[in-house]
Amino acid sequence: MVNPVLVEVIRGNVVESRHRGSYAVVDKTGEVIALTGDITTPIYPRSAMKALQALPLVESGAADHFSLSQAEIALACSSHNGEQGHVDGARSILAKAGGDEVELACGSQWPRDIRPLVLAGEEPGDIYNNCSGKHSGMLAYAHHMGFAAENYWKIDHPVQQEMIKTISEMCDYDLASADWCFDGCSLPNWTIPLQNLALGFSRFASGETLSNERKGAAEKIIEAVRAHPFMVAGSKRFCTRLMETVPRAFVKTGAEGVFCACIPHAGIGIAVKCDDGAHRAAEIAVAAVLANLDVWNVDEHEKLKALAVEKIANRRNIETGEIRACF
Amino acid sequence: MVNPVLVEVIRGNVVESRHRGSYAVVDKTGEVIALTGDITTPIYPRSAMKALQALPLVESGAADHFSLSQAEIALACSSHNGEQGHVDGARSILAKAGGDEVELACGSQWPRDIRPLVLAGEEPGDIYNNCSGKHSGMLAYAHHMGFAAENYWKIDHPVQQEMIKTISEMCDYDLASADWCFDGCSLPNWTIPLQNLALGFSRFASGETLSNERKGAAEKIIEAVRAHPFMVAGSKRFCTRLMETVPRAFVKTGAEGVFCACIPHAGIGIAVKCDDGAHRAAEIAVAAVLANLDVWNVDEHEKLKALAVEKIANRRNIETGEIRACF
Numbered sequence: 001m002v003n004p005v006l007v008e009v010i011r012g013n014v015v016e017s018r019h020r021g022s023y024a025v026v027d028k029t030g031e032v033i034a035l036t037g038d039i040t041t042p043i044y045p046r047s048a049m050k051a052l053q054a055l056p057l058v059e060s061g062a063a064d065h066f067s068l069s070q071a072e073i074a075l076a077c078s079s080h081n082g083e084q085g086h087v088d089g090a091r092s093i094l095a096k097a098g099g100d101e102v103e104l105a106c107g108s109q110w111p112r113d114i115r116p117l118v119l120a121g122e123e124p125g126d127i128y129n130n131c132s133g134k135h136s137g138m139l140a141y142a143h144h145m146g147f148a149a150e151n152y153w154k155i156d157h158p159v160q161q162e163m164i165k166t167i168s169e170m171c172d173y174d175l176a177s178a179d180w181c182f183d184g185c186s187l188p189n190w191t192i193p194l195q196n197l198a199l200g201f202s203r204f205a206s207g208e209t210l211s212n213e214r215k216g217a218a219e220k221i222i223e224a225v226r227a228h229p230f231m232v233a234g235s236k237r238f239c240t241r242l243m244e245t246v247p248r249a250f251v252k253t254g255a256e257g258v259f260c261a262c263i264p265h266a267g268i269g270i271a272v273k274c275d276d277g278a279h280r281a282a283e284i285a286v287a288a289v290l291a292n293l294d295v296w297n298v299d300e301h302e303k304l305k306a307l308a309v310e311k312i313a314n315r316r317n318i319e320t321g322e323i324r325a326c327f
Numbered sequence: 328m329v330n331p332v333l334v335e336v337i338r339g340n341v342v343e344s345r346h347r348g349s350y351a352v353v354d355k356t357g358e359v360i361a362l363t364g365d366i367t368t369p370i371y372p373r374s375a376m377k378a379l380q381a382l383p384l385v386e387s388g389a390a391d392h393f394s395l396s397q398a399e400i401a402l403a404c405s406s407h408n409g410e411q412g413h414v415d416g417a418r419s420i421l422a423k424a425g426g427d428e429v430e431l432a433c434g435s436q437w438p439r440d441i442r443p444l445v446l447a448g449e450e451p452g453d454i455y456n457n458c459s460g461k462h463s464g465m466l467a468y469a470h471h472m473g474f475a476a477e478n479y480w481k482i483d484h485p486v487q488q489e490m491i492k493t494i495s496e497m498c499d500y501d502l503a504s505a506d507w508c509f510d511g512c513s514l515p516n517w518t519i520p521l522q523n524l525a526l527g528f529s530r531f532a533s534g535e536t537l538s539n540e541r542k543g544a545a546e547k548i549i550e551a552v553r554a555h556p557f558m559v560a561g562s563k564r565f566c567t568r569l570m571e572t573v574p575r576a577f578v579k580t581g582a583e584g585v586f587c588a589c590i591p592h593a594g595i596g597i598a599v600k601c602d603d604g605a606h607r608a609a610e611i612a613v614a615a616v617l618a619n620l621d622v623w624n625v626d627e628h629e630k631l632k633a634l635a636v637e638k639i640a641n642r643r644n645i646e647t648g649e650i651r652a653c654f
Contacts, residue, residue, distance in 0.1 A: 002329050009583070009604060012508030014518055016371055017583050017604030020347070044343055107642025118445045129642060181339025181648070184641045191341055256336070256344050276603035277336060277344030314511045315434025315456060321508070 003037035006274065006288075007281040010321040011312070019281030021257065021274035023289050024198040028206035028267025030172075032195055034292070036327060039198075042191035043273045046183060047079045048254030049192075050134050051221055052170050052200055056162045057137045058217035062144030066096040073224035074231035076137030079253060081234030082111025082128035089231060090132040097140035101127055105153040106135045106185040112234065131185035133231070138187075155180065155188045164190070166214075171200035184255060194271040197260055201269030205250070205262035222250060222264050238283045238307075245303050249290055253279065259286035266295040280323055284308055288325030330364035333601065333615075334608040337648040338639070346608030348584065348601035350616050351525040355533035355594025357499075359522055361619070363654060366525075369518035370600045373510060374406045375581030376519075377461050378548055379497050379527055383489045384464045385544035389471030393423040400551035401558035403464030406580060408561030409438025409455035416558060417459040424467035431466070432480040433458045433512040439561065458512035460558070465514075482507065482515045491517070493541075498527035511582060521598040524587060528596030532577070532589035549577060549591050565610045565634075572630050576617055580606065586613035593622040607650055611635055615652030 002020065009017040022037025032039070054076040057063050063073055071085075072093050080086035094101060104126035111117065111128045126132060135153075142152050142159050152159045164175045173196040183189040192200075202208070205222070207215035225232055229243035232252065242251050251261040257274030259282045270289055274281045284307075290296075291304035310323045329347065336344040349364025359366070381403040384390050390400055398412075399420050407413035421428060431453035438444065438455045453459060462480075469479050469486050479486045491502045500523040510516040519527075529535070532549070534542035552559055556570035559579065569578050578588040584601030586609045597616055601608045611634075617623075618631035637650045 011371055011516075011583075012506055014369070014371065014506050014508070018602050020603075042341070044338055044341065105643070107644075109642055114441065115445050118442050179339055179341050181341070182641060182645050184647075186641055186643050186645060189338075256338075275345050276347075276605055276608070278603055278605065281603075314509055314513055315436055316432070316513050318509050318513060320511075 001038050003275055005326055006036070006285045007323060008326050009312075009323050012321060016321070019274050019276055019278050019285075021272065021281065021285060022194060023270065023272040023285065024194040025289065025293065026195065026198040026202040026269045028202055028208050030199055030202065030208070032198070034289070035195070039194040042178060042193050043258065044181070044189050044191055044256065045197055045260065045271070046189055046254030046256055046258050047131065048252050048258040048260040048271070049167065049197065049200075050079070051077045051204060051225070051250070051252055051260070052167050053134060053163055054137055054221055055166050055170070055214060055217050057141045058220050059213050060141060060144060062097070062141045063220070065144055066093075066140055068093060068096060068140070070224040071228045071231050073221060074228040075133035077221060077225060077252065078133040078232045079130045080133055080231065081113070081237065082109070082130065083113070083234050085230065086133065086234060087127050090127055090136040093133070093136040093140050097143040099136070099139045099143055099149060103139050103149045103152075104129070104132060104135050106131045129185060131187070134187070135185065153186045160188055163188070167192075167200065170203055171196040194273055197271035198269045201260050201262040201271065202267060203269070205264045205269055206267030208267065225250060242287065242307055245307065246300050248300065249304070251286055251290075253282065257282040259283070261286055261290060263290070263293070263295055266293070268293065268295065280310070284310060284323050284325050288327060328365050330602055332653055333363070333612045334650060335653050336639075336650050339648060343648070346601050346603055346605050348599065348608065348612060349521060350597065350599040350612065351521040352616065352620065353522065353525040353529040353596045355529055355535050357526055357529065357535070359525070361616070362522070366521040369505060369520050370585065371508070371516050371518055371583065372524055372587065372598070373516055373581030373583055373585050374458065375579050375585040375587040375598070376494065376524065376527075377406070378404045378531060378552070378577070378579055378587070379494050380461060380490055381464055381548055382493050382497070382541060382544050384468045385547050386540050387468060387471060389424070389468045390547070392471055393420075393467055395420060395423060395467070397551040398555045398558050400548060401555040402460035404548060404552060404579065405460040405559045406457045407460055407558065408440070408564065409436070409457065410440070410561050412557065413460065413561060414454050417454055417463040420460070420463040420467050424470045426463070426466045426470055426476060428454055430476045430479075431456070431459060431462050433462045456512060458514070461514075462512065480513050487515055490515070494519075494527065497530055498523040521600055524598035525596045528587050528589040528598065529594060530596070532591045532596055533594030535594065552577060569614065569634055572634065573627050575627065576631070578613055578617075580609065584609040586610070588613055588617060590617070590620070590622055593620070595620065595622065607637070611637060611650050611652050615654060
């Protein structure tokens, strides 16, 4: 089965490049209400599932116990730019939880804009890693539960075993027997079919089938992200821009062309994967999937349609084409 | 027609992403001796055709007249990193030709490593643009021919009209009636079928059907690039690495997943396009196409096979998978 073309890259009058992929949309009853392509073969969700990985932090009471702010909870779901607000947030989560920056196992990374560090003569570090918010959140959860911080990133550590349990329940899919591999930040990442990922995010949005504790945790995370879309990505980033533009949508990017999304007011969950792993295509595709759903007011609908097209200009700002959804 | 998968991205035991595409290999008789996928629909060659665009500079006698060095001729075919050697080379070409940096119309760009400029408190500029070598070469050609430097990048300027003539002849394809658009550096880029691009590079390699002047120019360009692979791309870049490793191969990357290549000792030309525009896939694919040809000694063959696989490690240097050709 060959997945259809989701996104085209236009230059002049010619389609220069094409991105194939698939997506699943699941409603609050758990039914697939829209799809294209293969939604049953397991794929790595990568960072697109971070909101699900933040559930234990909130559901366990750790976030309340350590008085994490909404901005800090949003950061726990983030793939951030390493801007000052993100770095400060990760340090604050660790400090509140009695943890320490040296516990981070995400690996050293330059922030997206390297200039401040270069000018200060500083080196990159784990705190600038785009995943440091998620890692800080997991460490806070470990400290709250009395687990050793050491090896929190290994698959047999109780933190990761709780991830397996929570995500398996959310997605109705047994992660314990799924293929998995270390992610870019060294945490385990399990393969899940798109339809199960979309199911997980529909439950995340609607609370359907969830315990009161988990439903409350999901609501808190959604409220936190809605209040602080900057913390989930950062300046000029697509996730931040989309959620600032259409606050009733929740979207989260993952490496290799994955996007998860949900629409809390409609109880809908969405998962997108571009076959070739292209970010640029996954962004356009998730905006188009959202725009095509009949759950928006006119203003939101127009804004989502606008986000499903990106103009391309060259180095002298001459417009040469656009990236656009073709479904 | 759906092009086949050329390159797979592996994570753990799973194929995480797939890149489709096509390629054509043409021998010195002009015959297609290997292909996969669609090689007849015109595609934008982007920077992969820069070696053909350097022909007028040498064929006209401009390179000799201005005593351009081999390194400078190689730079005229480059998509460079904006390292010191590249910037110095572009400035030298312009100075020798009586031109000036302000004539450059490629647009401002940061060098690949922005740190030296940031630390010096300097701004990016056209000279750092990855295409400044090609632009400097075209300006040198314009000065030699007595053309106005102004508007050298516009399609009706005699410099670009000479590009149309030369490339049309090389590729046996009429660019004057082809779709075209401005490239990232504002020069016209014309769509050409892969089989014609491969034909152009087979003639570039073999000299077959070319005038003595053009054959000599192609030989000079190939010698220049072979002597200075650093000037064609730069530190850690695939083109430079491949040609340093296997000096009997000539390869040149272009944006949106294009590669052109030739094998001068065998008179073979190659053109590759990844459907989705991915660099990482085009690099692996061109190495695999080269490796699959029966024109190498054992050492070269092993080195090319090694270049057709790239290990992926994460931010803590844990190996997570690889990018590999699957043909």
